[in-house]
Amino acid sequence: MRGRPDSPRPSLSRVTASTSLTPTTRYGFLGPEGTFTSMALDAWGPSAQGERVTFGSVDAALTALRSGAIDAAMVPIENSVEGGVSATLDALASGDPLVVVGEVLVPVTFVLAAAPGTTRDAVRAVGTHSHAWAQVRGWIGENLPDAVYVPTLSTASAAEALEQGPQPFEAAVCAPAAARLHGLDVLAEGIGDMQAAVTRFVLVARPGVVPERTGADKTTVVLFQRDDHAGGLLALLEQFAARGINMTRLESRPTKESMGSYCFSIDLEGHVLDERVGEALMGLKRICSEVRFLGSYPRADRQRATIAPLTADEDFSAARAWLTGLRTGRP
Numbered sequence: 157m158r159g160r161p162d163s164p165r166p167s168l169s170r171v172t173a174s175t176s177l178t179p180t181t182r183y184g185f186l187g188p189e190g191t192f193t194s195m196a197l198d199a200w201g202p203s204a205q206g207e208r209v210t211f212g213s214v215d216a217a218l219t220a221l222r223s224g225a226i227d228a229a230m231v232p233i234e235n236s237v238e239g240g241v242s243a244t245l246d247a248l249a250s251g252d253p254l255v256v257v258g259e260v261l262v263p264v265t266f267v268l269a270a271a272p273g274t275t276r277d278a279v280r281a282v283g284t285h286s287h288a289w290a291q292v293r294g295w296i297g298e299n300l301p302d303a304v305y306v307p308t309l310s311t312a313s314a315a316e317a318l319e320q321g322p323q324p325f326e327a328a329v330c331a332p333a334a335a336r337l338h339g340l341d342v343l344a345e346g347i348g349d350m351q352a353a354v355t356r357f358v359l360v361a362r363p364g365v366v367p368e369r370t371g372a373d374k375t376t377v378v379l380f381q382r383d384d385h386a387g388g389l390l391a392l393l394e395q396f397a398a399r400g401i402n403m404t405r406l407e408s409r410p411t412k413e414s415m416g417s418y419c420f421s422i423d424l425e426g427h428v429l430d431e432r433v434g435e436a437l438m439g440l441k442r443i444c445s446e447v448r449f450l451g452s453y454p455r456a457d458r459q460r461a462t463i464a465p466l467t468a469d470e471d472f473s474a475a476r477a478w479l480t481g482l483r484t485g486r487p
């Protein structure tokens with residue numbers, strides 16, 4: 157894993173994957189239009205021709221995906237300020253299998269918006285999504301220290317509500333686009349505590365075709381240990397280290413079964429069709445009680461994996477050919 161980002165802030169970027177998704181795909185997302193999730197879906201090229209279906213939560217969208225009511229769902233999975241999005245990670249780690257088929261990076265910029273004519277002094281309460289609130293706490297603390305937080309289903313639903321009439325909050329924290337969409341006045345812009353904040357969204361589908369290998373791919377897995385023992389995590393990580401596989405995210409999440417029981421949610425560089433990744437997954441399958449494969453998909457930043465010496469596909473094939481020779485008596 158990289159200790160510190162060394163690449164510039166990504167622009168809103170999209171990747172297209174060769175999957176079973178078609179122009180008639182029904183795409184679910186946290187609505188209404190104007191959410192950061194809707195922007196992620198805008199940036200997902202193939203969605204332009206599909207049907208857009210709004211939901212009130214990530215869980216509701218994933219439930220609809222599992223039931224077949226929609227074909228794909230765009231959900232936030234990681235934030236450069238707050239880390240992993242627990243609701244999404246947990247919903248993917250259990251229940252009927254789902255797989256990630258692509259990712260989108262969205263720079264998140266927040267404004268404080270209110271019904272026309274509202275002054276900043278009149279703001280006693282602020283409505284927004286919990287992720288947004290977590291990212292503007294510093295600004296609110298300095299500029300509206302007495303403001304009360306009112307949770308809403310999304311940033312855009314707070315903006316939409318203010319357009320409709322009086323609410324238990326006078327201002328919304330939302331994207332500039334949502335303020336425009338609902339005719340709100342912008343009382344302050346760029347109020348995020350980290351100006352360079354980026355949220356990573358993933359497009360999730362039911363298991364089917366694996367997106368093709370591009371050389372700049374990521375694979376997501378959740379690992380469940382057989383038992384708790386000294387060096388248990390190290391044994392898992394060795395499977396990656398021994399094959400030159402870099403991780404881009406590693407988080408422990410409670411399995412919710414008992415106190416102290418955790419699983420590990422991991423993003424790694426590479427595709428399940430890469431020999432080194434396939435071999436690592438086999439190693440993990442042997443030592444874990446469960447390896448939940450959550451998909452291989454093209455990276456949004458298109459950064460190609462660095463292949464460590466002697467970990468290329470050819471190195472693994474040559475070693476396998478050698479073993480086959482030994483086993484068949486034709487070394």
Ligand SMILES: O=C(O)C(=O)Cc1ccccc1
Nearest residue numbers: 191192193285287288310311
């Ligand atoms: O409420 C939204 O707009 C969302 O899409 C959820 C969210 C909120 C803040 C940052 C990233 C995603």
